[in-house]
Amino acid sequence: MNYQEILNTIQSELYHIKSNGKVASYIPELAKIKPDKFGMHLYCINSGHYNFGDDTERFSIQSISKVFALTIAMSLLDDTLFDRVGVEPSGDPFNSLVQLEHENGIPRNPFINAGALVISDILISELKNPKKDFLHFIHTITNDNTITINPQVYASEKSNSYRNAAVLNFMKSFGNIKNDIDTVLDFYIYQCAIEMSCEELSTAFMIYANGGKKLFDNQTIIAPEKIKRINAIMQTCGFYDEAGEFSFRVGLPGKSGVGGGIVAIHPEQYAVTVWSPPLNPKGNSELGMYALERLTTLTGYSIF
Amino acid sequence: MNYQEILNTIQSELYHIKSNGKVASYIPELAKIKPDKFGMHLYCINSGHYNFGDDTERFSIQSISKVFALTIAMSLLDDTLFDRVGVEPSGDPFNSLVQLEHENGIPRNPFINAGALVISDILISELKNPKKDFLHFIHTITNDNTITINPQVYASEKSNSYRNAAVLNFMKSFGNIKNDIDTVLDFYIYQCAIEMSCEELSTAFMIYANGGKKLFDNQTIIAPEKIKRINAIMQTCGFYDEAGEFSFRVGLPGKSGVGGGIVAIHPEQYAVTVWSPPLNPKGNSELGMYALERLTTLTGYSIF
Amino acid sequence: MNYQEILNTIQSELYHIKSNGKVASYIPELAKIKPDKFGMHLYCINSGHYNFGDDTERFSIQSISKVFALTIAMSLLDDTLFDRVGVEPSGDPFNSLVQLEHENGIPRNPFINAGALVISDILISELKNPKKDFLHFIHTITNDNTITINPQVYASEKSNSYRNAAVLNFMKSFGNIKNDIDTVLDFYIYQCAIEMSCEELSTAFMIYANGGKKLFDNQTIIAPEKIKRINAIMQTCGFYDEAGEFSFRVGLPGKSGVGGGIVAIHPEQYAVTVWSPPLNPKGNSELGMYALERLTTLTGYSIF
């Protein structure tokens, strides 16, 4: 497969497409990002790196961090973890409280905000130094110690987190949050404020394409049967209320963030990251969705 | 892969498991089925048939028929089909009217009842002899002309279809049903009343594992890119409000029916059907879910 | 109280007000009504009739008929009637199926469509000649045998009743409809198609202001304690999702219809009807609400 040729084709197609999407504005700091940024980086198990555009520029990973958080939690705990958070798609916008009310404070899955907040609560209970340990996990899987948070984004989200505070208080009223609410919220916002480039995300997500092992040193991070489950959750829940559309059009497990990034993996083949800040009305990168759809169309391969 | 050995292992494990599930009772005729029936049939592209138990006994395919209906509709129409029915998981029980009200009569996906009723409406508009043509499609992909409906089940559902009539009238009030309501309902119930065995279903679903081609004569039924999309919808929407759980535990695209059948496929590998009538609270065969989870665990392979 | 002077004041104020409302269009026949019709008729127990405008012109009473239907049902049955329909405001648009789903097919109150359909079902079970008996009831309380339905409106609604058919099928799936669906729907539409003038409605509603007795011959139609209960339901449920607003602004029990009519009563004082076809977004006559608010403001009296 000539991946670089395919990426070049996608890049040239993108010149002719104008996004109708809008850069996320609910966090003032994110709204400052230039909307015409675009990067794509594919890391193939067998044949290495392919890329174009702004693929080495770091951006706010936002909800993509939820995959790392779940991975750490699943590596520490057994399936009782899923007594506190489900694995079903939500069928509702990502920050909905409705379903939470009908289902007694148990979030539908770990990739909606409510579920990720429960995972944050779990990590605070399980980790000695949650923030440091979280960054350390990313440093380990990327082999890069320079990755860290953007302090402006972190501060910006801290002062705009009423919806997440509502969700946390609501779940605590059902007994599904064990730690102090401010501590959980702070840790959650910290994760979201981490910045990584397309290249770094593709490297990090190689553990999901490679059965739980880092590619660069073959070290196991998490058991392969757990990786399969994380990939399954990405497939059904990775794109807010558009997981079906992504599955239908792209056909790969993946995760998006409101920073405009999307990472997807083809098990045993590759990890690929795209970054384009303007979001569609469902909150996913509009051109990122397009680029990944073109990738599986032009290669002729998806998981289906 | 020694599939027969793996199936034997699953069969012996099943002796020790008691299902807490309940045979579907909302259709009186279905409630008469013996709960201890169990059949499993795996049809491998490369190595043929593996099976045990009641795998040649026919049972009511019920909602599994929705996959055939969607396949016929997609083979006749282009993507404008999806203006009338979505591809997102519903996050609600299979017969919910709530979501339909919030989303103006456009069902979430073709595998909830509302969506399948829209597909029935489309097929009535597109096919000359809808019932005959539908059966003919199944005869073609199974190479078996004896498959037909169970007239008692058909009659039983006809007299217990108020919920589906409500859904149809509701969608017609939004303009999303074009034909006469009784005609659509009759055709929908007809499809559900078809009876097939595990062996026949695995043969029929080979087109989904084999890129749209029948295995026995290599004839193309539907384009491979459309098959990928149908598989994606099965993955995210095939199990009512338990699609995430199935994806998480089994990791294959599939479709269940309240008759107790589940069919799943591993693209380019196999199609597999299990039949065990007792259903879990979400409406899926309890032991069927178990058997398929064991299959992907024992083989070590899923799509993820 | 000089009611005629107050009505004159209201009439002169109305010259200066332009309604932003829209004439009901979901029934084609209703859409033909001239939007500038306006009539008002107040019938005082002690001092007789006051009026202006088109108060003797008949219009489609639509949902105002629900009050008569409930009155007949309550005169025939005891409180077990309320096992099949509640007395709580719905907090949802008048034709919502959502609440019905959450509450197992028991409508919130007899003045939303679902509840009125249950009352229709009850009357079909209880009355010998439902349509004839219903008209007879209205003839009795108005002392006018010429009141009847508008056959065009009746036919128009018959061919546009998918939403009500959905509601009926849905409730029948819960066991809360006993008779044939088409029969119930036909009877319901028949009631809505009755035409009465402001004067006739004020005369009819005198039984609610006068403790269950007709004023013109002092004959008891229904026990006073039952009248109090009907008035209470009008107060909390008489205006779809705007009952609170009406209570807040007007402070009288009443009932509106999409034909543009509103009837309200002041117990032991008067019955008053206004008619102005343009409806506000909640489905109530916009100028009718205004006129009644002015009435209780200018008289200085409401029930509160």
Next chain:
Amino acid sequence: MNYQEILNTIQSELYHIKSNGKVASYIPELAKIKPDKFGMHLYCINSGHYNFGDDTERFSIQSISKVFALTIAMSLLDDTLFDRVGVEPSGDPFNSLVQLEHENGIPRNPFINAGALVISDILISELKNPKKDFLHFIHTITNDNTITINPQVYASEKSNSYRNAAVLNFMKSFGNIKNDIDTVLDFYIYQCAIEMSCEELSTAFMIYANGGKKLFDNQTIIAPEKIKRINAIMQTCGFYDEAGEFSFRVGLPGKSGVGGGIVAIHPEQYAVTVWSPPLNPKGNSELGMYALERLTTLTGYSIF
């Protein structure tokens, strides 16, 4: 009307009735109240005080305080107040977040928790010393300076207020809370922790029966047209999701609290308070509802 005789009859009937209700337990301090407490106090404009039982023992007024808060807010502000909180019944349990989500953070009415929290927020903006001024208002309308909060109840609620904190954060995310969340929550809990006896509540509520004037000194607290509106809101929204039932059975405007108190008024006639701690499943005093229903049945008078 011989009110004392009627109250005696009710008291003797209550000996034979066993409540199936349960004392509120979500606030540990409230759960300590003896369930067999019962007091009733009717204060008639023309003829003074009637009573039996524990009518001079103070109890936690809880949500009854919402009426005082609304009264203060309406006396300070014009109708723009109702841009931030509606006047419609909610049709949902008293602490639901669902409706709030669908209606962009504008609570349905001032007597559900969300609405009362908005009123608290408004009072904090408008009053110099909110807590002191609130108590002062009650002292003024009761002519009793000894009324104050129960510090144990206050502390108990402070440590169990996650649901209300969720609601506040949620509304703040929509911009409908202006002040600091902890400050609003603290003031809200303070109001709820006030203790008054049946006698004191009947005296306080005399302003609602008496057109806005205190009876003991004829001083106007709030304009009569505003009193009418408050009474209307009590009628349609005063009993959580049971306002229709109360209106249907009792026929008076009123307000209940989870402390087991209910106050109702008959405009221009009387204010009446009952106290019995066991609550029915909707959160209203079970025997209190019964006693008030008997009152309007035995007197033969309600507002309808």
